[in-house]
Amino acid sequence: MAIRKIRIFGEDVLRKQSKPVSEFNERLWTLLEDMAETMYDANGVGLAAPQVGILRRVVVIDVGDGLIELINPKVLIVAGKQNGSEGCLSFPGKYGMVERPMKVVVQAQDRFGNTFTIKGKELLARALSHEIDHLNGTLFTDLATEMLEEDTAEG
Structure with a gap:
């Protein structure tokens, strides 16, 4: 495992559309492990592959309940609204409402290509939405x- 460089606002990769993952292999598993290590090292709760310069539909999240790995995630249902402060590892020290x-x-695939759904509320819903964005x-x-x-930012 390795800590990867987190791309900072202004880098073009953060504005590009990520491509679906079609191969579920050791290269993907290494990316997932590196992303998790990078997220934890930076004290984040989520990290998307474009944030480490990889234009693939891969996300890792941990809001305190353990690591969640999402490959090719799609939001199926949204309900309710919450308004709160949010930050991003690609915007160090910046927060917004x-x-x-x-x-x-959300429907996604695991590291082996198996499809699953995950339900998130409150902070997990925020993290899922943020990373899929x-x-x-x-x-x-x-x-x-x-x-x-x-x-003045929360959390």
């Missing part, structure tokens, strides 16, 4: 209704 769904249902080149700053000073 972003409205996200209160609940989401990265795969489409959408950044939290695109959705922020207001940017916050670092010392």
Whole structure:
């Protein structure tokens, strides 16, 4: 495993559309492990492959309940609304108020290609939405209704 360089706002890769994963092999598993290690090292709760310079539909998330790996995730259902402060490892020290769904249902594949669904609410719904947006080149700053000073942001 290795810690990869997190791409920072302004780098073109963050604005590009990610391609679906079609090969579930050791190369993918290494990417997943490196992404998890990178996310934990940076004290993040989620990381999408474009944030480490890879334009593939791969996400890792851990909101405190253990690592979740998502390959080719698709949001199937959204419900409710929550408005809260949000940050991003690609925007060090920046936070903004972003409205996200209160609940989401996402379909994805695991590291072996098996399809599954995951239901998220509150912080997990926010993290799923945020990371899947990265795969489409959408950044939290695109959705922020207001940017916050670092010392006034929650969490």
